[in-house]
Amino acid sequence: xxxxxxxxxxxxxxxxxxxxxxxxxxxxxxxxxxxxxxxxxxxxxxxxxxxxxxxxxxxxxxxxxxxxxxxxxxxxxxxxxxxxxxxxxxxxxxxxxxxxxxxxxxxxxxxxxxxxxxxxxxxxxxxxxxxxxxxxxxxxxxxxxxxxxxxxxxxxxxxxxxxxxxxxxxxxxxxxxxxxxxxxxxxxxxxxxxxxxxxxxxxxxxxxxxxxxxxxxxxxxxxxxxxxxxxxxxxxxxxxxxxxxxxxxxxxxxxxxxxxxxxxxxxxxxxxxxxxxxxxxxxxxxxxxxxxxxxxxxxxxxxxxxxxxxxxxxxxxxxxxxxxxxxxxxxxxxxxxxxxxxxxxxxxxxxxxxxxxxxxxxx
Amino acid sequence: xxxxxxxxxxxxxxxxxxxxxxxxxxxxxxxxxxxxxxxxxxxxxxxxxxxxxxxxxxxxxxxxxxxxxxxxxxxxxxxxxxxxxxxxxxxxxxxxxxxxxxxxxxxxxxxxxxxxxxxxxxxxxxxxxxxxxxxxxxxxxxxxxxxxxxxxxxxxxxxxxxxxxxxxxxxxxxxxxxxxxxxxxxxxxxxxxxxxxxxxxxxxxxxxxxxxxxxxxxxxxxxxxxxxxxxxxxxxxxxxxxxxxxxxxxxxxxxxxxxxxxxxxxxxxxxxxxxxxxxxxxxxxxxxxxxxxxxxxxxxxxxxxxxxxxxxxxxxxxxxxxxxxxxxxxxxxxxxxxxxxxxxxxxxxxxxxxxxxxxxx
Numbered sequence: 001x002x003x004x005x006x007x008x009x010x011x012x013x014x015x016x017x018x019x020x021x022x023x024x025x026x027x028x029x030x031x032x033x034x035x036x037x038x039x040x041x042x043x044x045x046x047x048x049x050x051x052x053x054x055x056x057x058x059x060x061x062x063x064x065x066x067x068x069x070x071x072x073x074x075x076x077x078x079x080x081x082x083x084x085x086x087x088x089x090x091x092x093x094x095x096x097x098x099x100x101x102x103x104x105x106x107x108x109x110x111x112x113x114x115x116x117x118x119x120x121x122x123x124x125x126x127x128x129x130x131x132x133x134x135x136x137x138x139x140x141x142x143x144x145x146x147x148x149x150x151x152x153x154x155x156x157x158x159x160x161x162x163x164x165x166x167x168x169x170x171x172x173x174x175x176x177x178x179x180x181x182x183x184x185x186x187x188x189x190x191x192x193x194x195x196x197x198x199x200x201x202x203x204x205x206x207x208x209x210x211x212x213x214x215x216x217x218x219x220x221x222x223x224x225x226x227x228x229x230x231x232x233x234x235x236x237x238x239x240x241x242x243x244x245x246x247x248x249x250x251x252x253x254x255x256x257x258x259x260x261x262x263x264x265x266x267x268x269x270x271x272x273x274x275x276x277x278x279x280x281x282x283x284x285x286x287x288x289x290x291x292x293x294x295x296x297x298x299x300x301x302x303x304x305x306x307x308x309x310x311x312x313x314x315x316x317x318x319x320x321x322x323x324x325x326x327x328x329x330x331x332x333x334x335x336x337x338x339x340x341x342x343x344x345x346x347x348x349x350x351x352x353x354x355x356x357x358x359x360x361x362x363x
Numbered sequence: 364x365x366x367x368x369x370x371x372x373x374x375x376x377x378x379x380x381x382x383x384x385x386x387x388x389x390x391x392x393x394x395x396x397x398x399x400x401x402x403x404x405x406x407x408x409x410x411x412x413x414x415x416x417x418x419x420x421x422x423x424x425x426x427x428x429x430x431x432x433x434x435x436x437x438x439x440x441x442x443x444x445x446x447x448x449x450x451x452x453x454x455x456x457x458x459x460x461x462x463x464x465x466x467x468x469x470x471x472x473x474x475x476x477x478x479x480x481x482x483x484x485x486x487x488x489x490x491x492x493x494x495x496x497x498x499x500x501x502x503x504x505x506x507x508x509x510x511x512x513x514x515x516x517x518x519x520x521x522x523x524x525x526x527x528x529x530x531x532x533x534x535x536x537x538x539x540x541x542x543x544x545x546x547x548x549x550x551x552x553x554x555x556x557x558x559x560x561x562x563x564x565x566x567x568x569x570x571x572x573x574x575x576x577x578x579x580x581x582x583x584x585x586x587x588x589x590x591x592x593x594x595x596x597x598x599x600x601x602x603x604x605x606x607x608x609x610x611x612x613x614x615x616x617x618x619x620x621x622x623x624x625x626x627x628x629x630x631x632x633x634x635x636x637x638x639x640x641x642x643x644x645x646x647x648x649x650x651x652x653x654x655x656x657x658x659x660x661x662x663x664x665x666x667x668x669x670x671x672x673x674x675x676x677x678x679x680x681x682x683x684x685x686x687x688x689x690x691x692x693x694x695x696x697x698x699x700x701x702x703x704x705x706x707x708x709x710x711x712x713x714x715x716x717x718x719x720x721x722x723x724x
């Protein structure tokens with residue numbers, strides 16, 4: 001069992017406050033992904049958990065025991081570094097066994113663990129090679145193998161896939177997910193790639209400037225972003241935003257007005273009553289009802305039509321030069337210069353208040 | 364890390380040394396480059412070659428003017444009635460006929476000679492008519508004399524030099540790399556001041572601190588002791604700086620990974636930092652070996668007893684107020700330079716291969 005609790009964890013480097021205070025609960029066996037733009041403090045948070053940095057204030061507990069004063073090696077965590085940090089002058093076998101030799105583990109036990117990890121990661125035939133002679137994906141496996149041999153309570157991954165090419169990244173993503181199912185350990189994974197976060201996580205922690213913006217399951221974040229930042233960050237391609245105001249709230253529908261555009265009726269209801277307040281409307285590219293007939297919604301002009309074969313993305317502009325991205329399943333017939341009319345699908349729109357916080361829809 | 368051949372496959376030494384820019388024929392830059400390289404070769408190697416060749420010359424050959432390029436010796440012959448072998452000369456007689464005579468002695472511009480076939484008759488010949496009979500001759504006795512005549516002392520000097528060089532270099536490497544590790548990988552208050560003050564000592568010439576150094580050595584009772592030469596200069600600012608700069612390029616993540624792998628700081632230093640710094644260590648080792656082997660001033664002051672002399676001091680002792688025995692001096696110079704050449708050839712491999720990747724990314 002390895003529960004991890006962060007209690008008001010703070011970290012500053014000199015006068016710069018990187019993490020102003022984070023509270024987080026991670027339960028045993030969870031796959032948690034820290035995601036956020038670069039410089040949001042996600043790596044720092046991971047290093048605080050690993051023990052590579054000391055917390056400025058607050059407490060980190062692993063299984064209810066405070067570890068803030070425990071050296072990194074004794075916390076029962078293992079880390080996979082972004083650059084893999086394999087010892088270049090040692091063979092793969094030596095890389096895997098170095099940590100175990102340091103705690104004077106029995107030779108036979110070391111061999112057993114190394115071969116177990118090698119079999120698990122399919123790097124048995126690479127054991128006598130040096131890191132230089134391995135490909136990126138192989139190095140990645142070795143780095144994970146080094147973490148596995150230590151049999152840690154918690155695995156920490158610091159952007160482990162960012163040095164791989166796109167194809168390999170998809171493969172390794174699946175591998176790590178499978179590995180996690182086999183090992184069942186708690187894993188904390190840092191990335192700036194929200195696709196990695198969406199596909200791998202049980203729980204996503206969205207960070208911005210050292211503050212947790214939202215914590216939740218991937219689809220929960222996708223469907224119910226708590227604020228503008230999360231809405232914009234989660235989901236690829238990005239959600240479309242149009243600034244305007246809510247002009248009328250009638251039962252079962254909300255009317256949204258943007259400057260220079262006809263009023264748009266949003267099918268659905270708000271949880272609270274509000275009127276005539278400035279707001280931002282957010283609609284994901286796939287949540288539009290596209291029609292070619294006038295009067296059915298906002299008119300947009302198609303700028304570029306990207307045909308992916310199975311999907312099409314139309315880069316359009318609203319009046320007032322607001323860019324709108326529209327997703328169409330299958331192959332679109334739209335061409336440059338065409339005028340389309342867009343309306344949101346029922347209950348697939350998001351309204352955000354002036355401060356950026358989401359205005360709840362009625363379920 | 365040493366498999367440089369792998370990095371550049373199929374490029375033999377000959378191909379490497381004759382690379383050129385022009386594809387079919389020599390480009391003008393090739394001419395310029397090879398001219399420059401050749402000039403460098405001449406400037407660097409002529410003195411060395413001259414010493415090596417001269418060390419095989421006889422004392423007479425050495426003092427000749429103009430000097431000969433190759434070692435020559437006068438041909439001699441044993442003539443009946445004379446104990447010593449006599450030098451042979453080709454003498455052109457008045458009739459224009461050339462005869463080979465042995466010279467007994469020379470008086471002014473006349474020389475007394477005998478015909479080896481007819482030793483009874485003495486012939487007086489003007490010096491101008493006689494040309495010495497010479498042949499190529501390697502005076503290996505320079506070396507054998509050196510090794511035997513000093514009564515085995517030379518081996519003693521060699522041992523002293525070797526001991527000082529090896530031990531001092533080993534200590535230098537350990538001390539410098541530990542300092543460099545601390546200065547490059549630990550964040551602590553005053554690390555910059557420490558580095559700057561170490562570098563600042565570069566500005567003080569060794570001769571200035573010679574007297575204080577001697578006084579400390581004397582206080583420690585190490586005068587005449589090899590350790591008196593080894594200890595004063597085990598920490599070198601250049602070595603610390605060079606190693607620190609190199610260690611800065613070793614990624615911190617490696618050290619963090621090792622720390623998470625339960626490695627103690629000492630083990631990180633010994634198992635991670637040192638192996639990865641081997642190219643820089645090789646450079647520092649070469650510098651150290653060179654300066655220790657060739658060091659003269661400090662040994663001269665500290666090593667006062669003859670049995671503690673280094674090779675360099677022994678070399679100097681061949682130049683006395685009674686004269687300089689050049690042939691021995693040259694032979695010894697050649698011998699003294701050899702170990703350095705070998706050390707360099709061996710360590711150079713590590714320097715070039717050290718540029719190879721560190722395995723990260």
